[in-house]
Amino acid sequence: MLDAVHRDIPIFAICLGAQVLAAAAGGSVSRAKxxxxxxxxxxxxxxxxxxxxFALAAPSPVAQWHEDEVAALPAGATLLxxxxxxxxxxxxxxxxxxxxxxxxxxxSSIIHTWEEHADNAFIESGKSSVESEVKMAEEALFAAWKPxxxxxxxxxxxxxxx
Structure with missing residues (x-):
């Protein structure tokens, strides 16, 4: 991944990928509070x-599923x-x-599958389900992230x- 950074190859890192990219480029990852x-x-x-x-003009809804986070960005990274x-x-x-x-x-269908195969993040969240929460937000999520x-x-x- 660091080779791609040095070669200016486009990357779109999601969740664990964002954490791996940060760590590879000199940032740090830790358990979220x-x-x-x-x-x-x-x-x-x-x-x-x-x-x-991204061109985010206002707060935007996102679907989250994580217990670790990028604690420190790599030198030169820009927080968006x-x-x-x-x-x-x-x-x-x-x-x-x-x-x-x-x-x-x-x-919501992907979230349904994740809930069926619950990981520590989901179990420790204390939530019994977020599928309906995601289902209700799907239109807003699509509108925010399609562009x-x-x-x-x-x-x-x-x-x-x-």
Whole structure:
């Protein structure tokens, strides 16, 4: 992964991937004080509001499922969004490596599968289910993250055409 960073290859790291990217690039990962399981809002930084991929203008809903977090960003990384419980929700390294602590790819059917195969994060959250919470938020999640995925696709396409 660090080789991809040095070669400026586009990366979109999700959850554990964001943690691996941070650790590989010189940041650190630790157990979160409080796990995030379910729907939470993240708030953009000034840089996040003007970022060409994320362009978050206001707090946005995200689906979370983690008990570890990026405790310290790698040197030179740019923080793009945070939540009340997790400071480093979205960050960028350079101009093509992005990382998110949350799960923009999930919907309620994926959450249903995760609940069936409960991991420590879910068990220790004390929640019996978040499937309905995610189901109720699906429209807002799709509206918030579809433009980001489209922007990301354009970035990847532009890097291939160079």
């Amino acid at each position: 409080t796990s995030e399981i379910g729907i939470y809002d993240i708030s953009p930084t000034t840089e996040g509001a003007s970022d060409p991929i 969004a945070s939540s009340e419980l997790c400071m480093n929700q979205v960050y960028r390294i350079g101009s093509t490596q992005y990382a998110v602590q949350f799960h923009p790819e999930v919907d 980001v995925v489209q922007n990301w696709g354009r970035l990847v396409l532009a890097s291939v055409l160079v």
